[in-house]
Every structure is written in C-alpha cells, then in structure tokens.
Amino acid sequence: MPSHRPVIDGARLRKTLDGINAFGHNPQTGGYNRQGFSDADMAVRRWFEDEARADGFKVRRDAAANVFVRYGPENSPCIMSGSHLDTVPEGGAFDGALGVAVAWEALRAMRDAGMTPKIAVEAVATAEEEGRFGGMLGSQAITGQVTRDWIEQAADASGETLVAAMRGQGLDPYAVLDAARPAGSIKAFVELHIEQGPVLEANGNPIGIAHSVSGVSYIAVRMEGRANHSGTTPMHLRADAFRGLTDVAVEIPNLIEKTGTDQSRITIGKVDLEPNFPHTIPGFAEFTVIIRDTDETVMRALTDAVKASIEAAARRHGLSHVTETKSWLVPVALDNRLAELLSEEAGAMGLAALPMPSGAGHDAQTMQSLCPSALIFVPSRNGISHAPEEWTDWSDIEKGAQLVLNALVRLSCETG
Amino acid sequence: MPSHRPVIDGARLRKTLDGINAFGHNPQTGGYNRQGFSDADMAVRRWFEDEARADGFKVRRDAAANVFVRYGPENSPCIMSGSHLDTVPEGGAFDGALGVAVAWEALRAMRDAGMTPKIAVEAVATAEEEGRFGGMLGSQAITGQVTRDWIEQAADASGETLVAAMRGQGLDPYAVLDAARPAGSIKAFVELHIEQGPVLEANGNPIGIAHSVSGVSYIAVRMEGRANHSGTTPMHLRADAFRGLTDVAVEIPNLIEKTGTDQSRITIGKVDLEPNFPHTIPGFAEFTVIIRDTDETVMRALTDAVKASIEAAARRHGLSHVTETKSWLVPVALDNRLAELLSEEAGAMGLAALPMPSGAGHDAQTMQSLCPSALIFVPSRNGISHAPEEWTDWSDIEKGAQLVLNALVRLSCETG
Numbered sequence: 001m002p003s004h005r006p007v008i009d010g011a012r013l014r015k016t017l018d019g020i021n022a023f024g025h026n027p028q029t030g031g032y033n034r035q036g037f038s039d040a041d042m043a044v045r046r047w048f049e050d051e052a053r054a055d056g057f058k059v060r061r062d063a064a065a066n067v068f069v070r071y072g073p074e075n076s077p078c079i080m081s082g083s084h085l086d087t088v089p090e091g092g093a094f095d096g097a098l099g100v101a102v103a104w105e106a107l108r109a110m111r112d113a114g115m116t117p118k119i120a121v122e123a124v125a126t127a128e129e130e131g132r133f134g135g136m137l138g139s140q141a142i143t144g145q146v147t148r149d150w151i152e153q154a155a156d157a158s159g160e161t162l163v164a165a166m167r168g169q170g171l172d173p174y175a176v177l178d179a180a181r182p183a184g185s186i187k188a189f190v191e192l193h194i195e196q197g198p199v200l201e202a203n204g205n206p207i208g209i210a211h212s213v214s215g216v217s218y219i220a221v222r223m224e225g226r227a228n229h230s231g232t233t234p235m236h237l238r239a240d241a242f243r244g245l246t247d248v249a250v251e252i253p254n255l256i257e258k259t260g261t262d263q264s265r266i267t268i269g270k271v272d273l274e275p276n277f278p279h280t281i282p283g284f285a286e287f288t289v290i291i292r293d294t295d296e297t298v299m300r301a302l303t304d305a306v307k308a309s310i311e312a313a314a315r316r317h318g319l320s321h322v323t324e325t326k327s328w329l330v331p332v333a334l335d336n337r338l339a340e341l342l343s344e345e346a347g348a349m350g351l352a353a354l355p356m357p358s359g360a361g362h363d364a365q366t367m368q369s370l371c372p373s374a375l376i377f378v379p380s381r382n383g384i385s386h387a388p389e390e391w392t393d394w395s396d397i398e399k400g401a402q403l404v405l406n407a408l409v410r411l412s413c414e415t416g
Numbered sequence: 417m418p419s420h421r422p423v424i425d426g427a428r429l430r431k432t433l434d435g436i437n438a439f440g441h442n443p444q445t446g447g448y449n450r451q452g453f454s455d456a457d458m459a460v461r462r463w464f465e466d467e468a469r470a471d472g473f474k475v476r477r478d479a480a481a482n483v484f485v486r487y488g489p490e491n492s493p494c495i496m497s498g499s500h501l502d503t504v505p506e507g508g509a510f511d512g513a514l515g516v517a518v519a520w521e522a523l524r525a526m527r528d529a530g531m532t533p534k535i536a537v538e539a540v541a542t543a544e545e546e547g548r549f550g551g552m553l554g555s556q557a558i559t560g561q562v563t564r565d566w567i568e569q570a571a572d573a574s575g576e577t578l579v580a581a582m583r584g585q586g587l588d589p590y591a592v593l594d595a596a597r598p599a600g601s602i603k604a605f606v607e608l609h610i611e612q613g614p615v616l617e618a619n620g621n622p623i624g625i626a627h628s629v630s631g632v633s634y635i636a637v638r639m640e641g642r643a644n645h646s647g648t649t650p651m652h653l654r655a656d657a658f659r660g661l662t663d664v665a666v667e668i669p670n671l672i673e674k675t676g677t678d679q680s681r682i683t684i685g686k687v688d689l690e691p692n693f694p695h696t697i698p699g700f701a702e703f704t705v706i707i708r709d710t711d712e713t714v715m716r717a718l719t720d721a722v723k724a725s726i727e728a729a730a731r732r733h734g735l736s737h738v739t740e741t742k743s744w745l746v747p748v749a750l751d752n753r754l755a756e757l758l759s760e761e762a763g764a765m766g767l768a769a770l771p772m773p774s775g776a777g778h779d780a781q782t783m784q785s786l787c788p789s790a791l792i793f794v795p796s797r798n799g800i801s802h803a804p805e806e807w808t809d810w811s812d813i814e815k816g817a818q819l820v821l822n823a824l825v826r827l828s829c830e831t832g
C-alpha cells in the first residue's frame with residue numbers, strides 16, 4: 001500500500017528537463033539541436049540512462065535507440081508513457097523532452113510514494129520522432145512498422161542515409177527490424193506533449209486531450225508561365241505564374257467553408273518563384289499545399305477541391321502546371337476509453353480538459369496501432385514550437401505531469 | 417549628290433552583329449555576358465573601334481567608354497544614332513547590340529551611296545546602359561547627368577564599386593564628369609531597339625515608335641505574421657504573412673481598372689517567404705511591387721492604391737508591415753516632331769508603325785534631356801528579352817534599319 005498519494009516533484013522534473021537540454025544547445029540562437037542519431041542525440045540518451053540507473057531504475061535500450069526505464073514487476077506487460085528526445089534543427093526546449101521527463105518523474109513519484117504497481121510502468125524516450133529520415137523511427141520500431149526497404153531508402157534532407165547515420169553511431173540499422181514489442185506486451189500508452197498550437201491558450205484550458213490525429217495530404221505544385229519583362233508586357237498579354245498561385249491561395253477559405261470542417265487546415269508554406277527578379281514577370285511558381293483534417297473523406301474532398309482550384313487558376317492565367325502528391329498520411333483515431341479515463345482524472349483534479357484533435361503527428365498515433373494510446377496537451381505560449389521561443393508555463397506543466405501520474409497510477413495499480 | 421538612294425546591306429549588318437556577339441558568349445547557356453566595364457565589354461568596344469577605323473571612319477571614345485563613329489563634316493553638331501554594347505548577365509543577342517550595329521550600318525550605307533551630309537552623323541555605342549551600377553552611365557555622361565556623389569556611391573549587386581570596376585579597366589571614373597557633350601552639339605538622337613515585349617507581334621506591326629517611356633515606382637514590402645505549425649494552428653488563429661501578400665496580388669487588376677490606364681503595369685516579381693517550409697505558416701513575406709505608367713499622376717495614384725491595399729491586407733490578416741520606396745523614375749515624353757518624322761518615313765516605306773509607350777528604360781530617354789530623341793522598336797518573338805531565347809526576325813530588322821537610315825538621311829542631308 002502506498003504511504004501517500006504520489007505527487008509530482010516540480011523541482012526535480014525541471015532538473016531533469018534542464019539536464020536533457022544541456023545537450024545540443026546553441027547559445028547563439030537559443031535553439032536545441034539533437035537531430036535523430038546525431039552525436040547530441042546519442043549523448044542525451046546515455047545521460048538519461050545513466051541518471052535513471054543511478055537512481056535505481058532498470059534501464060534498457062533497443063536497436064532503434066529507444067530507451068526504456070522500468071518500474072514494477074519483471075517479465076510482464078507494462079503501461080508505457082513518454083515521448084521523444086530528438087529535436088528538429090534549432091528546436092525548442094519542450095517538444096518531446098518534456099514528455100520524457102514527465103514520464104520518468106511519474107515513475108519516481110510512484111516509487112517515492114511506496115507504490116508497488118500490479119502492472120509495470122515504463123518511461124520511454126523514443127528515437128527519431130521528428131522525421132529527419134521521413135518517419136517516426138522509434139515508435140515505428142516498437143510497433144513493428146519498419147520495413148527493410150524503408151531502412152535501405154531512408155535519407156535526410158542533406159542526402160545522408162539512415163544506414164550511414166546509424167552505423168556512424170555504432171548501431172546496426174537492420175537490427176531495428178527485430179525491435180518490435182510483442183502484441184499484448186504494452187497495455188496502454190500515454191504521451192504528454194506541448195500543444196504546438198494556440199488553441200488551449202486561446203480557450204484558457206490548461207490541458208487538452210486529443211481524440212484523433214489529423215491526416216496529412218501533401219501536394220507539390222509547379223506552375224509555368226512566361227518570364228517576360230515587367231515593363232514591356234501589357235497586363236492582358238502576361239502568363240504570370242505567381243498570379244496562378246495567388247488565385248489558389250485566396251480560394252482556400254472558400255474551399256474549407258464549402259468542403260471542410262472546423263478541423264480542416266490548408267497551408268501554403270513554401271513558395272519559390274523563378275527568376276524571382278523584381279522587374280521580371282514570374283515564369284515559374286513552385287509551391288506546396290498541406291491539407292489536414294481528422295476525417296479522411298473530408299481530407300480527400302479538400303485535396304480534390306484544391307487540385308480543381310489549381311486547374312482553374314492555371315487555365316485562367318494561361319499557365320501549364322504539374323501537381324505531385326508527395327505524401328498521404330491517414331488520420332488516426334486515438335483510444336476513446338483511455339481519453340475518457342484521462343478526462344475523468346482531469347476532472348477529479350478540477351482541470352477543464354479540452355477534447356481536441358492533434359494537428360501535428362506524435363508517437364501516440366503510431367503506438368495506437370499496438371495498444372490503446374492517449375495524447376495529453378499542455379499549452380504552448382503564442383502557439384509557437386520548433387523554435388527557441390517555444391514555451392509552456394511551469395504551472396501548466398505540473399498540472400499535466402500530475403495528470404499523467406494519476407493516469408499511470410490508475411492504469412498500473414488499480415486495474416487488473 | 418548621292419549616286420543612289422542609300423540602302424541597308426543586310427548581310428553586312430548581320431556580320432557586324434555577329435562580330436559584336438563573338439564577345440561574352442556563353443556556349444553552355446547560349447547567353448551573352450558583357451556587363452558594363454567587364455573584360456568582355458571593354459574588348460567588344462576595342463573590336464568595334466578597330467572595325468570602324470579599318471573601314472575608314474573617324475572614331476572617338478569618351479571617359480565613360482562611350483564609342484562614337486563619325487561620318488560627315490568635322491567640328492560641327494551631329495545627328496546621333498545608336499544604343500549600348502553592354503548586356504545583362506546571360507542576356508540575348510539583340511538587346512543594345514542591334515541598335516549599335518544598325519547605326520554604324522546606316523553610316524556605311526550613306527558613304528557607299530556617295531552621300532555627303534550637311535550635318536555629321538555619329539553612331540554611338542553607349543556604356544553601361546543595363547544598370548549594373550544602377551543607372552545608364554554612358555548616356556548620363558553624354559548628357560551631363562552624372563554627379564561626383566553618384567560615382568562615389570555606385571556599386572553592383574555583388575558589392576563591387578563603380579570606381580573599382582573602372583579603375584580595374586585602367587579608366588578614371590572621375591573623368592566621366594567631364595564627358596558631357598555641350599548643348600546644341602547633338603541635334604537629334606534616334607535609337608533602334610528590340611521591343612522586349614509582345615505588343616508588335618500581337619498586333620502584327622513590324623515597327624513601333626515610342627512616344628514616351630513609362631515611369632517606374634518600385635516598392636519593397638515586408639509583412640510579418642507568426643510562423644506557427646501548419647497542423648496545430650486553426651485557420652482563424654493564424655497570422656499568415658503569405659495570405660497578406662496574396663490579397664495584395666489579386667487586387668492588382670481591380671486597382672488598374674479603377675485607377676490606371678491601358679499603359680499601367682503592376683508586377684510582383686520577387687517573393688521570399690520565411691521560414692519557407694511546407695509545414696510552417698509563413699511568418700514573413702518579403703516582396704517587390706513595380707508600378708509603371710506613362711503618366712506620373714496615374715503612377716502616383718496607383719502607388720497610393722497599392723499601399724492602401726497592403727495596409728488593408730495587413731489589417732485583415734493581423735500582420736505588421738514595412739513598405740519602402742526603393743526608387744521613383746518619372747515618365748519621359750520623347751520628342752513629338754521626331755516621332756512624326758519617323759512615322760512619315762515608315763509610311764513612305766509602306767510600314768504600319770505602331771505608336772506606343774516604352775515600358776523599359778532606354779538611352780533615348782536620357783538623351784531626350786539634351787536633344788530631341790526618338791525610339792524605334794522592332795518586334796521581339798514571344799516578347800522575350802534578357803535571355804538567350806531573345807529573337808527578332810531578320811526581315812523585321814532590315815525594315816527597322818532602313819527606317820533608321822532614311823531618318824538619318826533626312827535629318828542630316830535634307831534639313832538645314
């Protein structure tokens with residue numbers, strides 16, 4: 001029996017997060033650089049393992065460099081919580097790292113309270129979640145979704161292959177194929193992550209509970225007109241590739257109104273004109289369109305509507321165009337019952353938890369293929385993430401951490 | 417008295433143009449590179465001087481590297497024709513070079529016909545018209561528009577100063593201040609140039625006669641929003657800098673309809689987004705707006721309307737913005753009587769000459785400050801210029817060259 005109800009130690013949690021963020025910090029920018037399988041990423045994993053071992057926990061690492069810290073019975077299924085330790089280039093202090101620190105803090109709080117769980121709990125620090133190599137390698141390894149073909153083809157934006165990056169760290173990339181955890185060995189997965197969006201802040205909620213993760217339809221478009229002189233070419237004799245793009249961009253709100261939902265997001269994030277000279281009418285416009293929704297049917301309808309809009313804009317401005325589907329990720333529904341359990345626990349704590357979709361991808365969506373999975377959000381100031389300005393207030397972090405702890409206690413100690 | 421009416425020798429004209437284009441040719445791209453005060457630019461001037469001298473003409477070069485080939489009485493005013501020998505990087509075969517070749521061919525045709533003009537005629541190959549150093553140095557030197565301040569401040573896009581570039585060619589940049597031709601020393605200036613636009617081709621005219629040169633209002637804009645995650649930021653909580661820009665772009669046709677004329681041209685040619693990642697809402701949009709009209713009042717009204725549209729778009733999308741006026745070039749009216757003379761001569765040749773504005777800048781607009789000046793256009797295939805694909809049919813070139821010749825004969829032999 002526990003000596004007291006376990007409670008998060010905020011100072012200790014903060015110390016863990018600071019410890020993680022001693023790795024990969026760039027003092028010039030304030031950003032963090034622990035890209036998957038970089039030296040800083042490998043170093044932070046060793047540090048995390050050493051800290052957990054020194055504190056008396058059993059630690060294991062798999063072939064994908066996922067680190068597992070375990071508390072409770074040996075050789076039995078577990079409840080798992082955690083997130084990733086890798087970052088995007090010049091990322092923030094909270095993305096991923098916070099979920100790892102919170103999970104380990106939850107284990108320490110249970111131990112300190114003298115709890116002996118019926119089902120073991122594991123804190124996981126997953127590998128390569130940010131997609132340097134185009135996937136979520138760590139959680140995909142755990143859930144058995146990595147294929148030999150993918151390992152052989154994966155490469156980062158600079159052209160370095162996954163195989164070379166892993167071998168450079170003394171790792172065997174093909175061993176990742178054997179890292180899958182068997183079905184039934186993980187009973188549930190709970191991830192805490194920063195929201196990376198402005199919704200909780202705008203609504204005044206300290207906690208969000210994701211019911212689903214949006215799918216992503218990624219289109220790359222190249223429109224071609226004629227790069228003529230801006231002074232000598234009358235407006236009606238132009239074939240301005242940028243005008244084609246702008247017609248597509250301004251149509252987006254109408255497409256969402258007609259075909260989308262409140263969860264729809266359509267973004268033109270990358271635009272490259274040629275020749276991109278002030279005095280020349282753009283001859284080429286290359287751009288990306290990212291279409292997201294939590295409903296795949298809606299996502300498909302929006303994608304078709306965007307393509308029709310591109311077609312119409314090209315015709316209107318005398319342009320030719322090529323549209324390429326770069327990727328299609330289906331939406332994922334997270335576990336309803338686990339989300340309800342979290343809502344109940346939040347309610348018991350007096351927290352107004354907002355049910356919401358996740359617009360970004362997370363390990364929880366991959367884990368859902370293996371076990372019931374849940375995703376807890378804490379607010380991001382100004383919705384900023386993947387940048388040094390990323391911030392979550394410590395009062396919100398402690399609420400979220402306590403919610404993770406309470407959920408893990410309920411799942412590991414109070415259920416059969 | 418002439419032995420016969422002088423006639424352009426098309427083969428000889430073509431040989432001159434080919435001779436010029438032996439300099440600065442890039443066989444990889446098909447483009448020509450004779451940027452002002454580059455080695456290729458200086459070499460082509462020496463070649464042109466040598467050719468003209470070898471053919472018996474008097475040749476002079478001024479401190480700005482303008483080359484003058486003269487035919488007719490010494491020490492008297494002249495009628496001048498010509499254009500520039502320098503090119504933009506990877507430019508075409510006709511821009512500038514054709515006007516120089518035609519002017520010299522006209523002198524040779526007059527001489528071969530045994531004509532002795534009352535007023536001398538000069539063929540000029542002007543220097544640095546393409547604005548590597550931000551002006552039209554050659555014709556500005558002839559017309560006394562170069563200042564010491566300007567010489568000291570001028571630099572090209574790579575940061576090389578005019579002073580360094582000229583000294584690197586053994587030239588004294590400050591001597592340019594003394595290169596001005598006295599008032600009255602040039603009676604008229606006639607420039608033949610490729611249209612660089614699609615109007616003559618679209619209308620089926622072999623010849624255009626410019627009545628004016630459009631002014632140019634050049635605005636640089638930076639809009640700032642918030643570079644948030646495209647998946648986690650709902651549409652209504654975005655501050656998308658690109659959406660501000662697109663609202664400005666699609667409003668352009670309406671602004672011209674309300675405030676502009678048939679001569680109005682508004683172009684967004686250069687766009688740079690930050691961070692320019694597919695999955696991130698653009699936080700910054702930098703873009704240029706170039707506004708042209710032949711009427712300065714209209715140009716001002718259009719510029720004000722564009723600025724109001726930027727203001728409104730920024731407010732609509734929650735953006736801040738900075739708008740900077742990079743340059744303001746007033747429209748220039750060319751000489752009416754000289755244009756009429758050219759129209760008459762074209763009519764006498766059975767050519768349907770189109771009166772039109774010039775949307776691009778040319779030496780003729782600078783020369784107009786010193787003497788009556790005219791600008792003859794020959795058609796550009798597909799309106800393309802400043803590119804290896806630049807092309808004008810030889811049948812059109814010969815018509816334009818004969819028109820220049822006939823005009824020079826009339827101005828130098830038949831007037832007092």
